[in-house]
Amino acid sequence: MKLVEDVYQDTESFPHKEVFGLTAQIRRSAISIPSNLAEGSARNSRKELVQFVGISCGSLAELQTQLQLAVRLGHLATEAQCVSQATRVGKLVRALRSSLRSGES
Numbered sequence: 001m002k003l004v005e006d007v008y009q010d011t012e013s014f015p016h017k018e019v020f021g022l023t024a025q026i027r028r029s030a031i032s033i034p035s036n037l038a039e040g041s042a043r044n045s046r047k048e049l050v051q052f053v054g055i056s057c058g059s060l061a062e063l064q065t066q067l068q069l070a071v072r073l074g075h076l077a078t079e080a081q082c083v084s085q086a087t088r089v090g091k092l093v094r095a096l097r098s099s100l101r102s103g104e105s
Helices: 002-011 022-042 046-072 081-102
Strands: none
């Protein structure tokens, strides 16, 4: 949830012409991460949880790519809070996925 807050704050200063483009896409990707984790945890099986954690990992990879693009375009600083928070969340979500997968066997 902190990542989503950081993304909203850091993309607030993006150019107005990006509101319906990169800004919206970055925000959708960020929101998708905790949303899929929540949905997966509310499902009835470990297999479904693993599936939704995987979807969250995909959304995170999408977000990190979009943030890198925003940096390259000069809309975002490399040291922006959302960039470092995305890296931190990535480590946590991948560790969760790994832990869940190792418990399947």
